Amino acid sequence: MTESASDPALDRALALVRPADLAADARTDEGFLDLIGDREAPRPTAAQHAMNNGFVAAIYENLWRPVGAAAMGVGGLSGESERERAAADLALGGEQRVLDVACGPGNFTHFFGTQLTGDGIAVGLDISRPMLAQAVRRNRGERVAYVRGDARHLPFDDGTFDAVCCYAALYLVPEPLTIVNELIRVLAPGGRIAVMTSYGRGREPVRSALSLVAGTLGVRMFDRDTLPAIFHAAGLTGVRQQFHGLAQFLGAAKP
Numbered sequence: 001m002t003e004s005a006s007d008p009a010l011d012r013a014l015a016l017v018r019p020a021d022l023a024a025d026a027r028t029d030e031g032f033l034d035l036i037g038d039r040e041a042p043r044p045t046a047a048q049h050a051m052n053n054g055f056v057a058a059i060y061e062n063l064w065r066p067v068g069a070a071a072m073g074v075g076g077l078s079g080e081s082e083r084e085r086a087a088a089d090l091a092l093g094g095e096q097r098v099l100d101v102a103c104g105p106g107n108f109t110h111f112f113g114t115q116l117t118g119d120g121i122a123v124g125l126d127i128s129r130p131m132l133a134q135a136v137r138r139n140r141g142e143r144v145a146y147v148r149g150d151a152r153h154l155p156f157d158d159g160t161f162d163a164v165c166c167y168a169a170l171y172l173v174p175e176p177l178t179i180v181n182e183l184i185r186v187l188a189p190g191g192r193i194a195v196m197t198s199y200g201r202g203r204e205p206v207r208s209a210l211s212l213v214a215g216t217l218g219v220r221m222f223d224r225d226t227l228p229a230i231f232h233a234a235g236l237t238g239v240r241q242q243f244h245g246l247a248q249f250l251g252a253a254k255p
């Protein structure tokens, strides 16, 4: 791979990547570890396609996400309080290793890094180069590093992280359940997971109509049971689920 930039946090993130996932053409010259390069990324949904756009990446944190959260009726939860909620659900602190999957422009990853001390590190992983370029511009930190990779095949060994977060992404991707299983796989025993995704609330036929409209935009509406069932089947404990408008928040621990 190309020379590592002189960024100790990036070097620490690099050390966590499985050697088999460190392709010969992996590079760090844009300030993040790029494990994909120019190889073909998965065929995106319409919503994913938007995330691969420089303009959307630039306005995501201050405009796109607040508007999206309001549209989902995440009432009363500002971006800041959502971050604090995630950090509390993950019980962040000390020298933990934290993974923020589908981190976008690092709007959560940076905050997670500020919760850590010593050798703690928050790694933000995303597939979009424009999003990660924005993360490096706006959300760098002493204990923060970014990796370009595919959440469907996380490039880390089982049990690498003390905390794993995935907010506002599962409803955009074609294979969300594959990603959920990956989140659980890389979580260490004793670690905590926090997920935020969509919730198709309402009675029939309103719920089906909502799912249909969302589907045309490439957005999947999750029901109440799918994610808790996966968490329970994987043996996670203390599974909690809360609903805010069209969003659901899940937290659990790996025994």
Ligand SMILES: C[S@@+](CC[C@H](N)C(=O)[O-])C[C@H]1O[C@@H](n2cnc3c(N)ncnc32)[C@H](O)[C@@H]1O
Pocket (backbone or CB within 6 Å): 042, 048, 051, 052, 065, 101, 102, 103, 104, 105, 107, 108, 125, 126, 127, 128, 131, 149, 150, 151, 152, 166, 167, 168, 169, 172, 173
């Ligand atoms: C709406 S943003 C979420 C950003 C941040 N987590 C938040 O809560 O604001 C969704 C992100 O998922 C990323 N994404 C989509 N498919 C992905 C995949 N297969 N692997 C990694 N990231 C992916 C997109 O590039 C985009 O940055």
